Amino acid sequence: MNLTSVFKNMGPGPIIAAAFIGPGTVTVCTLAGVNFGFSLLWALALSVVSTVILQEISGRLGLITGKDLSQLIRSQKGNPAFRYFSMGLVLVAIGLGNAAYESGNISGTNLGLQVFWEAPSIQLSGMEIQSGNLILGILAFLLLWLGNYKALERVLLGLVIFMSIAFAGTAILTKPDWSAVFAGFIPSWNDANLPTLVALIGTTVVPYNLFLYASLAKNRWSRSTDIPWMRRDIVISIVLGGIVSMAIVLVGAANVSTEINNAIDVSKGLEGVFGSFAKYLMGFGLMAAGLTSSITAPLAAGLVICGIMGWSQDIRSKPMRLAMGLIVLLGLIFASLGIKPVQLITLAQLANGILLPLISGWIIWIASQKEILGDFRNKPGHTIIAGIIWLVTLDLGLKSILAVLGISF
Template structure:
């Protein structure tokens, strides 16, 4: 009996795939900060929005994984090989490159800076002055470690690394949340949908940090490398289900921590740890430091990986992790982010441009993959059912609102 159980557990973990990469990708410093501020400003009342974001992410990631397995192509390859109008296809590819490559390069600086913020709880790296530029050696160290891991690893080894980091984040933030001894009756009330005008933008931000366009490209690419045809669908669904739900639980734990903070001024998650320290001592600070460092490191790996897969897919280049094209593409994205972070440069123009492109891209890509998933000529027996498409339509409306919010932010409307 014990032997059979051990074999079942071994088979279970052996057949799980790149889902933790997706969880690691959306639990970055941005998500940690947004969830923290949601808790600080509105208590437990927006926990329902995280449930909504988890459901939307699960649905869209499942479609992208199913497309990857069914077609043997990722979304960028499928876009390049589509037989649609040439002008439309060209515009789509340019938009994807702008949103994902430039966006990931810009936000990579935040990932690296976030990881260093967590590192500073344990060790503050020296700052060096070079004329008008100030070199943050901690950021440089995080970036160098990320680049080395991407260069020496393969997809399997990276999956194992992400599993370890996601587990580390989960333990760090969950233990911190439990230490705060939240009012569970209020916590449960937070799962009942309700909002006011002041909460609206935070709701959109909570969903927007979880439903990430580049994760759709990333999972389709990794899923078609991991599983083949219909026999892999069941494992893919278990893989992405467990990973996204675990990531959502981590986000909820972070929100609980924020709701319990006694800090008077909060701009990021590390400010919350200062508010917890008088009651819980240094434990909370160190746990938050570990969680923030792991969140920054995972996102600093997934952002250049996803961007490189998109670049190579669109141009028809080799997507092997150790291929010259992948290494050059990953290096360019990571080095740009490292430069911005290490020298304190704020890539405002790039962020603005990527926000605009993402605002247009999210509803277009989500609508496109929902349409592809429903086509029997493309998906065969793996096409979406009519009932599923009704649910996907509701999710598409959510992505449309998120896209309009991003565009509105760029033009100062929201």
């Protein structure tokens, strides 16, 4: 097997990598490096392993059953009240959450764009509209409206590669102490870094990506013999995304600034290392991260909404376009008008804190059922490993809920 055949058979994995590396991930990884150096790299390594295991299960479910997770939830037998509760929870968590995060994605993309060009603000009826956010939101919507899954995969793969080069190049140029870097993969934590540790894992193990990959995998592959390709696709993509996140931590650790409000501030502290070139690398990296997430968040929400409601999930169908357009529009309104949807994001965090352990536990259980996956069900050893990962997601979910409620942990 050569490298050409691997890339030729790559599926939607890069979309998942693009989805979890957004402005929030860039900021969290940056601050992790600034505040704790390399000591939390092990948490990112754990999150990569956890994500690969859960995404492989979701991809296998989609490929073998021909249904994504939202369709499986809609068609599940048993207590109707539980089924409708599950459907409602997923709609609220994914729909509301992705609309809120789309605002941050668009704003983050514009933050990177400002390094190269600062779009003017528009005064309209006493309101200040950020034209950069408006332009980028329209761009994301047009890519979704005009594209197809294969085209989106190529666009996002290209952006992930360029993003990887930008952040990895920045990290290497900082000339880190590699012995200290490797020491960062030895697990350790304390009360001071625990919230950041939770945030690092939480930005990688994302509930809506489980829905997204199952849906895209069933469209990309249709035979059980394609499972090895699906596994290579998700492993390569998630590992690449993890390397990008780790590179951002290295960049943050090299920073000498006294005040950090966002990822771009890090570039100011790096100018002594390799001049003004730092801000262009960071700016491009943040812009690529924001744009990829600005595309994937509405795509995932659209697939989930249409799957739950039993509507067409074809990217060019009217229901998909309306659902994706609604998510982009809400994010665009919040971002363009300078509204900070704190309450929406808080509700989204609460919903996702509940959804992550529920969905991860559910897919682990259903993937062990012979009547669902037959010979491709989870083996006992696989289930045990996945169960350990589920305990991690449960802990993350509880901590997310406590954080929203203002309870220290």
